[in-house]
Amino acid sequence: MDGMRVKSCLSLAALAQGREITTIEGLAQGEELHPLQAAFIERDAFQCGYCTPGQIMSGVACISEGHAGSPQEIREWMSGNLCRCGAYDHIVAAIQDAASASGSVRGG
């Protein structure tokens, strides 16, 4: 929302009036996946897929905030997204891939 990651389950839609909202559906450019979406497929970063939209939206923010500098940093700044299948190693790898592909780990 307005460029920051937030939890939709803790937000009232009526209070989001007039705010800019991006969801997982708005991440791809037409048929071209967002680099982190592509990295999730490449790295097999999901199993049941239930948590995946949240993981990817949070991962995009983690990279743009500049918090994807190391696996340890990624784990801390992705800690609000739980994966009951336990795909964490692959999720961290996908975020590392997308962060280095974006050319700036501390990107904006």
Added chain:
Amino acid sequence: MHPFILERPRDMPAALALRAQAGRNDAPAEYIAGGTDMMQLLQEDVRRPDRLVSLAGLLDNSIEIGPHGLRLGAAATMAEVAAHQGVVEQFSLISQALLNSASPQVRNQATMGGNLLQRTRCPYFRDIGYEACNKRAPGSGCAAMDGENRWHAVLGTSDACIAVHPSDLAVALVALDAAIEIRGADGQRTTPLADLHRLPGGTPHLETVLEPGEVITAITVPANAAGLRSHYLKVRDRASFEFAVVSAAVAIETDGSRIRQARVALGGVAAKPWRLPSVERALTGTSLDPSELRAAAVLAADGARGRGHNDFKIELMQRAIVRAVETAGGRA
């Protein structure tokens, strides 16, 4: 979820007027700001307000550092305060506590005022399937007393309630002598943050000294709390995104290897942030030698009482103090 009307008043006087009709707890009207705690309480049916009065856009969200110290507008988010350069440099303890709280998403939404007023994580309070909760339903009993009470309080408890206040921020702020500015229908007042939360006694449903309808508008931290060597140690059941089992907020000033002054507060052990003046006095003038620190930390257990599963906290909190002082002093 109980149906409610969302009110969006255009200014604070209108918000205060809307809320004034309500009682202190379980009221027909409640404020909502960041909403990260209120939404959970609504979803779990713990709170059933008929009206939600939104404070969005009505409260100050500025962060200022000046000759009088630090001032945090009540609507500043946890993420904004944690990343503020002046806070990081001069009031590091606050930034540390915030970065150890919740998750990045929640920190983007949750506000300073709401953080101080979040409700306990006691599972019996948050699950209406349990009838006995003196905090939720006064006089109904306490399911935690003989239940799963590993997370519960060991200091300042009563036979009516052993719930813990879950904020990390509040523990750091109390250690730094913070005060809060409060606005109500009758005007404004200021009170030490250490006086905000009440101990349960026989009335655990009365959690703060706020009168019905009053709003926290700002937090202030005096300038003499700036620049201290500090450490916020949070002991929890997983590495991140978890509430404290025990936490220790420590800020010290050293003179060589001696402690010239110390401020110590504990979290996870009481219904309020637990400042420890006796430990602070004992630390003053001592070295950073572990045995001397241990002798001071023992005083934290004065009056502590476990209820079974949480007995371990009495020892753990003393060790947390020692570790936090060592770390603040650069020894651990």
